[in-house]
Amino acid sequence: MSFLTIENLSAFVGPAPILRDVSLTVTAGEVRGLVGESGAGKSMIGKAVLGTLPPAVRVASGRIVLEGEDLLAMRPRDRRRVIGARAALIPQDPLTALNPSRRVGPQITNRLVDILGWTRHDAQVRALELLDEVHIPEPERVMRAYPHELSGGMRQRILIASAFAAEPRLIIADEPTTALDVTVQKQILRLIREMQARHGTALLFVTHDLGVVSKICQSLTVLYGGKVLEDTRVGDFFAGPTHPYSAALLAATPKYTDPDASLTPVPEAVIDGVRAEIEAFDRMHGHV
Amino acid sequence: MADARGLVKRRAGARLWLSAGWLTLLALAAVFAPLIAPHDPLAQDLFGARLPPFWEHGADAAFPLGTDSLGRDVLSRIIHGARVALGVALIAGTLTCLIGALLGLIAGYFRGWPDMVISRFVDIWMAFPPVLFAILLIAVLGTGLSSIIIAIVVIDWTRFARVIRAEAMSQGAMDYVASAQVAGRKRFSIMLAEILPNVLPTIVVLLTLEMGIAVIVEAILSFVNLSISTDQPTWGSMIAEGRLSIHQAWWVLVFPLITLFLTVLSFSQLGEGLKDHFDPVLR
């Protein structure tokens, strides 16, 4: 049963398409990777689901169905309620994802109060448990800290705790380790995997790192220029991708077995092929 | 790093305390003017006219900053003048800030049509040269303290609106705002609880600058006699009168001028100091 279904989603900034007929599904409890180079439209897909698209972006067509509710057809207020109760975000940049002028504690407890209608006291107790669950030492002290007093890894742990706080059924993790030190990246990745398994949350994991995908995802969507090039099981993908771009991407990824092997960048010819594919798509749909 | 921060802190502390000290002194003087002013600021004494300040030959210790060409006590007039200056600063500054900051927050955070309407207004408003605008307003409203306050608010709200709009817009693009939206919070409550604290340092700086501007505007309008009736001493009217007797009695001009200067400087320094004080990263 699919838990999140995106069907033929198209979005524009002015006349320029940024999402082209995107379809993807996440089934309950599954981890789906969303892979593509920077600017491919990965974050826009997450924002479309969460209803936080920038004002310049216009959704032209398509459906986003979350647990049977057609989000784009709903009134904004109802949509926010549905999304708030069922979905959450682990953001890319833990610095801008916490309000710099407020203490950490209320930023976690507010979610429980806002979404689940809990009392401040219950929320406080739960927040301490959550901080403990994401392996933060001295949770009481951290709750009273301002974000700038904490390290990037610590902030990301807090954001993970706060994403899982209201027990959402779906979490969108938008390159959650990109802004962190390499040593911290592994810990955070392990933590997300651990939390996801324990809570049985469906996870849409945005990344440009196929190595990460091979470790934590069951299925995979490859995106280029806002267009889905490949949608497959992770096992099948690593056994042999069907699209030339995915194959080149896989070849360009450093092997964990042989990290010193020289990297082959995605060949120009392959990129040209993908561009031609996208131009053909745009002509067919009448976007200049 | 820690040392640099300490230095920034200490410097910010010094100017914060100096400016706050001067303004507090002035505020006390304004509130208790009738009690602490040594003389009636309007009492004339043509035989005691143009007495020099206390350190000069021929001074009268009862008039420490001297007297003007009508024999009125300069110190008492400065103390009473603080009432008008600070009153205008407080009322005009606060009103301008409330209106401008609120509209700026709404435009910057809500975007869309509220932003369109407010930004158009700001653009049109700023196309008027402020001095002409002020003279026009005073001509319509008539002279007087309330006209001055209204003129300041009407002309200067755009200063707040424009800056706060830009800040609210950049804050609104941050992920913590998106998270609050995803959590289903009401947008107005997000604006006040999440955005406002982050633009508060800027609001404080603008507010104190505006208070300084209000003091200057009032002084200028007093100087050209567009402010209040002449029997209420103001720094601007003192400067205007002092200018006429600069060669015979420089102190009539210089003391109110120094007071005005220190006050405007203090307002701007207070703003800067408070900004650092409010900034959670520097704090």
Ligand SMILES: Nc1ncnc2c1ncn2[C@@H]1O[C@H](COP(=O)(O)OP(=O)(O)O)[C@@H](O)[C@H]1O
């Ligand atoms: N705030 C914005 N307004 C308009 N266009 C944007 C905005 N943010 C991103 N875009 C455009 O949308 C496209 C997809 O961006 P994004 O989803 O952020 O890519 P990524 O795959 O790196 O997450 C890019 O071409 C980018 O230029």
Ligand SMILES: [Mg+2]
């Ligand atoms: Mg992105």
